[in-house]
Amino acid sequence: MKLIIRVTPKIYGGSNLKKLLTILVINVFILSTIGASALSINNITFLKSLSSEKYDMIIIAPNLFISSLQPLIEHKNSRNLYTILKTTEEIYDEFQGRDEIEKIKYFIKYALDNWNIKYVMLVGGADLLPARYVHIFYDYEYQNEWVFLSDLYYADIYDEHGNFSTWDTNENNIFGEYNWGTLHLYDELDLYPDVYLGRLACVDENEVTICVDKIIAYENEKAYAQSWFTDLVVIGGDSLPGDKEHIDEGEYVNQGVIENMDGFVPKKIWASNGELYDAENIQDAIDAGSGFVFFNGHGHLSIWATHPHESYEWIPPGSYTNSHINTLSNGNKLPIVVSDACYHCTYNVASDCFGWTFVKTPLGGCIAFLGSTDVDVSHEGVDIVTKGIEKLCIVMSENYMEGDCTFGELWGHGINDYINTAEMDEMDYITVEEFQPFGDPSLVIAELSNPPEKPEDLDGPKSGKINEEYNYTASTIDPDEDQLYYLFSWGDDEFSEWIGPFDSGDSAEASHIWTEQGEYEIKVKAKDENGVQSNWSNPLFVSIPRNKKIDIHLNLLIWLLKHFTNELQMIRYILNFQ
Numbered sequence: 001m002k003l004i005i006r007v008t009p010k011i012y013g014g015s016n017l018k019k020l021l022t023i024l025v026i027n028v029f030i031l032s033t034i035g036a037s038a039l040s041i042n043n044i045t046f047l048k049s050l051s052s053e054k055y056d057m058i059i060i061a062p063n064l065f066i067s068s069l070q071p072l073i074e075h076k077n078s079r080n081l082y083t084i085l086k087t088t089e090e091i092y093d094e095f096q097g098r099d100e101i102e103k104i105k106y107f108i109k110y111a112l113d114n115w116n117i118k119y120v121m122l123v124g125g126a127d128l129l130p131a132r133y134v135h136i137f138y139d140y141e142y143q144n145e146w147v148f149l150s151d152l153y154y155a156d157i158y159d160e161h162g163n164f165s166t167w168d169t170n171e172n173n174i175f176g177e178y179n180w181g182t183l184h185l186y187d188e189l190d191l192y193p194d195v196y197l198g199r200l201a202c203v204d205e206n207e208v209t210i211c212v213d214k215i216i217a218y219e220n221e222k223a224y225a226q227s228w229f230t231d232l233v234v235i236g237g238d239s240l241p242g243d244k245e246h247i248d249e250g251e252y253v254n255q256g257v258i259e260n261m262d263g264f265v266p267k268k269i270w271a272s273n274g275e276l277y278d279a280e281n282i283q284d285a286i287d288a289g290s291g292f293v294f295f296n297g298h299g300h301l302s303i304w305a306t307h308p309h310e311s312y313e314w315i316p317p318g319s320y321t322n323s324h325i326n327t328l329s330n331g332n333k334l335p336i337v338v339s340d341a342c343y344h345c346t347y348n349v350a351s352d353c354f355g356w357t358f359v360k361t362p363l364g365g366c367i368a369f370l371g372s373t374d375v376d377v378s379h380e381g382v383d384i385v386t387k388g389i390e391k392l393c394i395v396m397s398e399n400y401m402e403g404d405c406t407f408g409e410l411w412g413h414g415i416n417d418y419i420n421t422a423e424m425d426e427m428d429y430i431t432v433e434e435f436q437p438f439g440d441p442s443l444v445i446a447e448l449s450n451p452p453e454k455p456e457d458l459d460g461p462k463s464g465k466i467n468e469e470y471n472y473t474a475s476t477i478d479p480d481e482d483q484l485y486y487l488f489s490w491g492d493d494e495f496s497e498w499i500g501p502f503d504s505g506d507s508a509e510a511s512h513i514w515t516e517q518g519e520y521e522i523k524v525k526a527k528d529e530n531g532v533q534s535n536w537s538n539p540l541f542v543s544i545p546r547n548k549k550i551d552i553h554l555n556l557l558i559w560l561l562k563h564f565t566n567e568l569q570m571i572r573y574i575l576n577f578q
């Protein structure tokens, strides 16, 4: 079967980016002539004295950042997340490899083999902590030679046979080749991450301090247990006008995320509901606080925008840009932001790219950002969710609800599950390799706890009138005796806030006004103080009947009685009514 696709680059505006990338790539090719086969982990003996130690996380950073990272290391260790810092300078001295990048990767392998680490945090922008460029040939109208940064290189330590993976299996010093060059060469990549990884692309100590402060506050305050965390901001429109199904792809992906993230209250900044015509609406929604933000549309290094339905107009007018991000004031209410737009994480070209700006802005922004280091490629129409970062959005939102507890797990399991269900063609290679995690991989974004039991059946009226307020009560218990919060779903796309806290077993009450007649299915769910949610209760069906006609008839009768009492008596007499 031949699959006919129209792959559309989701790029905003024109760009010389390819040229820029090519220039940067040439700079990176200052490689030693040491062949991969000459390298062996057996050569590394100097850290053996430490080999009995166990760590959960290694932080790799230049000397420059030692003191500004110290509070983070202390914070992690105080939480029993055993963390050690290794500087790039030490690694370059102590480890072998054909270049600095490979030396870093050998150190990560060492830490994995000897210390059984789970997390790798890279701290430094492209100049301070280099990353590997991969090489994919993929012919389409915008570009055909794809050369971009991939931090997945540092996480995919072992190949499928459990051996160290150089990402240069044909040993020509060109990495991650896929149908590359005139000889159409390939490197055999496993791609499955073996550690959870994240990068703080800091260019100076000030940026490190901002990130460290944010991470410590986020974890100390248990962001995931706060009431604002279960708000979900989704931003999108018609990413690709002209598809035969007339799908608004951005909103379609948003909707998939909403459906996966049951119990999160969506705030839709959409083209179709008019919210996306003003960038301030994005600003206000993020400032209000939310656990997650999804941008599904187009981007470039410092901007995001998309289209209204079947139009090529760009909205919001003036786009959503770095200058908006820099004035966010959400304080410690910091979301994890996911973007499927192009170039949002191209930190080698712009050290203040959209994604990194979001993380490093001091008075708000986000705690972690997931986006691409190159062009996002995807299908149009309903197939938008079958490939590309759009598919990752769906996979990750599902995985979060199924128990991912750290930012690194969210990224790593997302990549893992993407690969498991992909045919792994060029588009899939591009997607998993370009998907950049900016943030602390060990960041705790959920906590394991026994969920509250499914709430008892709701108590309250089963019928009523429009524009009248009705009260409903709910209760349940938590096996850990945790305090509980309740969310009521009113069946008309409206939700209560998360109400609480209540002691386990106590009743919670909420009220609602239905403004249209109908049969409504209302339900309630609980979450404990750790943010772990129960299932929804059984539904209670509430009937808000059409009562307008009845009112008219009743009013007419009252009016008749008032004005024609005598006549009515006459009629009654005539009809011998009594």
Ligand SMILES: [Ca+2]
Pocket: 167, 168, 169, 170, 171, 172, 173, 174, 175, 176, 177, 186, 187
């Ligand atoms: Ca190669």
Ligand SMILES: [Ca+2]
Pocket: 155, 156, 157, 158, 159, 160, 190, 191, 192, 193, 194
């Ligand atoms: Ca692997």
Ligand SMILES: [Ca+2]
Pocket: 238, 239, 240, 241, 242, 243, 246, 247, 248, 249, 381
């Ligand atoms: Ca479309």
Ligand SMILES: [Ca+2]
Pocket: 449, 450, 451, 452, 478, 479, 480, 481, 482, 528, 530, 532
């Ligand atoms: Ca619990």
